[in-house]
Amino acid sequence: MLQKAGFKEVEQVTETGFDSSPATQAMLFRARKLVLFDLGKNDPAVQDAMATYQSFFETVYAEGALDRKTKHLIALGASLAAGCEP
Amino acid sequence: MEEKITQKDRTRIQAGIRGKYRKVAQSPGGLFKYPTGRAGLEGLAYDPxxxxxxxxxxxxxxxxxxxxxxxxxxxxxxxxxxxxCGAGVDTLIAALMAGPPGKAVGVDVVPEMLARAEENRRLTGIENASFQQASGEKLPFGDGSFDVVISNGVINLIPDKASVLKEAWRVLKPGGRLMIADQMLADAPPRDPAVRIDKWAQ
Structure with missing residues (x-):
């Protein structure tokens, strides 16, 4: 159901033990909304490239000596100067 | 679950949930099969x-x-x-972690829980948290408003789970994360729909 909603990297991480009844189990889930999505979703080679790019993108924009907002503003300035189409 | 839930069922489910959580808003003690309160927080290994x-x-x-x-x-x-968000403990913890530049917003459908959350906020003095009445099925926020969406033991109570997840996806920024704790059915749901609706907020 998470994947149908558009989430990627869906993980059922673990049980917590706080079950509300004998018929249920408490679980922890996480998922992510990818930055770039729905491109070439049926082509494994494209998916692989996209996942690698996604990982590169997140590493570049991770909080560091410069915060995320500053990095994005620099990138915006650079792309405007370079005349990048949206 | 392939069987459709009728509007009448929805009303019964909502009434059941609101009735139960009205009591929980006063005190959750003894109303759940697992620890609540400080014991619950410690049992679930929240940061001391x-x-x-x-x-x-x-x-x-x-x-x-x-x-x-x-x-x-x-x-x-x-x-x-x-x-x-219920009484807002997770929302307040999230607000602490996000710090003043960040913020945490909690939504809930039970007015008594929201009132308790506001009271809790006042007691902690945390300013970057807020609460409003809304259902997960229809969130009053624009696309891409949040970096993180959390939910704790709630989606199991909501009839239209697919809508909640789609809404969560919609309000997340690209790159945003969903972090959920919830109850999963370990066995098949009860066959009799009346029993299933009765057990909804068990």
Whole structure:
């Protein structure tokens, strides 16, 4: 159901033990909304490239000596100067 | 679950949930099969420093089924949404982690829970948290408003789960994360729809 909603990297991480009844189990889930999505979703080679790019993108924009907002503003300035189409 | 839930069923489910959580808003003690309050927070391995930060009445109001914060960080500056915030303990913890540049917003459908959340906020003095009445099925926020969406023991109570997840996806920024703790059915649901609706908020 998470994947149908558009989430990627869906993980059922673990049980917590706080079950509300004998018929249920408490679980922890996480998922992510990818930055770039729905491109070439049926082509494994494209998916692989996209996942690698996604990982590169997140590493570049991770909080560091410069915060995320500053990095994005620099990138915006650079792309405007370079005349990048949206 | 392929069987459709009728509007009449929905009304019964909502009434059942509101009835139960009206009591929970006063005190969750004894109303759940698992520990609540400070014992619940400790049992689920919340950060001890964060637990210490909560005044006794705030900690006592906690009734979650997992620690969503164990699934990933809340970074300073993040905007966090808590779907089904109840008395707001997770929302307040998220607000602490996001710090003043960030914020945490909790939504819930039970007015008594929201009132308790506001009271808890007042007791902790946390300013970057807010609460409003809304259902996870229809969130009153624009696309891409939040870095993180959390939910703790709530989606199991909501009839239209697909809508909640789609809404959570919609309000997340690209790159945003969903961190949920919830109850899963371990067996097949009861066959009799009347029994199933009765057991909804068990």
């Amino acid at each position: 420093d964060q637990i210490k930060r909560l005044p006794e009445p705030v900690a006592a109001s906690y009734c979650g089924v997992g620690n969503p914060f164990s699934l990933g960080p809340v970074n300073p500056g993040d905007a966090v949404l808590d779907i089904g």
